[in-house]
Amino acid sequence: MRLSGISMLNCHQIEEFIDSYLDESLSWRRRALFRSHLLMCRECRSYIGAYKRTVALGKKVFDDPVGPPPDDVPEDLVRAIIRARDSAEK
Amino acid sequence: MEGTASEGELLRGLVAGDSAAFEQLVRTHGPRMLAVARRMLRSEEDARDCLQEAFMRAHSAIEQFEGRASLGTWLHRIVVNAALMKLRSRRSKPEQSIEDLMPNFDADGCRIEPMWQIDESVETMIGRREVRDLVLASIGKLPDSYRTVLLLRDIEEHTTEDVASELGISAGAVKIRLHRARAALKKLLEPVFEKMEKP
Ligand SMILES: [Zn+2]
Numbered sequence: 507m508r509l510s511g512i513s514m515l516n517c518h519q520i521e522e523f524i525d526s527y528l529d530e531s532l533s534w535r536r537r538a539l540f541r542s543h544l545l546m547c548r549e550c551r552s553y554i555g556a557y558k559r560t561v562a563l564g565k566k567v568f569d570d571p572v573g574p575p576p577d578d579v580p581e582d583l584v585r586a587i588i589r590a591r592d593s594a595e596k
Numbered sequence: 597m598e599g600t601a602s603e604g605e606l607l608r609g610l611v612a613g614d615s616a617a618f619e620q621l622v623r624t625h626g627p628r629m630l631a632v633a634r635r636m637l638r639s640e641e642d643a644r645d646c647l648q649e650a651f652m653r654a655h656s657a658i659e660q661f662e663g664r665a666s667l668g669t670w671l672h673r674i675v676v677n678a679a680l681m682k683l684r685s686r687r688s689k690p691e692q693s694i695e696d697l698m699p700n701f702d703a704d705g706c707r708i709e710p711m712w713q714i715d716e717s718v719e720t721m722i723g724r725r726e727v728r729d730l731v732l733a734s735i736g737k738l739p740d741s742y743r744t745v746l747l748l749r750d751i752e753e754h755t756t757e758d759v760a761s762e763l764g765i766s767a768g769a770v771k772i773r774l775h776r777a778r779a780a781l782k783k784l785l786e787p788v789f790e791k792m793e794k795p
Pocket of ligand 1: 550
């Protein structure tokens with residue numbers, strides 16, 4: 507944030523509140539401070555846009571229906587598991 | 597195992613100690629469980645051990661399965677716990693530093709950040725092979741203690757408090773690790789965000 511003195515928080519200070527801001531658990535006062543910083547700071551707006559996108563991509567990458575099918579279990583591992591179970595039975 | 601009738605049948609076989617039922621369990625649910633083990637553990641050997649341990653635990657605990665969740669959900673929880681046990685036994689190993697992947701600030705605390713232009717939807721992006729590969733590879737690059745928290749919170753959707761007790765750390769430490777993991781991942785994913793020319 508380039509206009510120092512206008513907002514009470516600098517970019518470094520808002521960094522630790524980003525997750526609470528995104529999951530809406532910030533207090534009303536902190537949220538207002540956070541938003542006023544964002545209004546004036548394009549670097550933080552850009553950063554948070556990419557950060558939010560990162561979180562979304564991370565969440566999506568494992569449940570994408572067009573993604574790769576679940577891994578096959580190698581046959582030797584299937585046999586090893588069955589052997590282990592059989593010896594536990596005895 | 598899709599239909600509940602066949603799941604009920606499978607379950608009765610398992611409780612009766614039928615070895616064919618156990619084999620069917622491994623073949624039906626093993627692939628998904630192995631995928632979970634592989635994404636939580638770095639080495640193939642650990643993932644294989646983890647899958648085996650998970651099935652042994654399922655085998656000895658099958659009578660406690662109450663059928664409130666599906667068998668798949670129950671097994672999923674078992675394999676996640678088995679992977680956590682493995683990670684815990686590895687924790688003494690030194691980890692690579694995550695510092696290089698943290699956001700940059702100048703001496704006044706001002707962020708140094710390119711202007712990103714992200715127009716595509718998440719769905720479109722993740723549908724692109726190279727994006728998906730980079731996301732997976734980047735998650736794999738995170739140090740264990742950060743990757744574990746990211747996977748448990750963002751992918752497995754455990755609560756902060758649950759992750760704290762699973763890992764034996766404070767809730768505050770979980771929050772810090774999650775934030776640092778996400779920030780590091782963001783840095784690693786920057787090649788897929790488009791840079792806007794500064795006016
Ligand atoms: Zn800022």
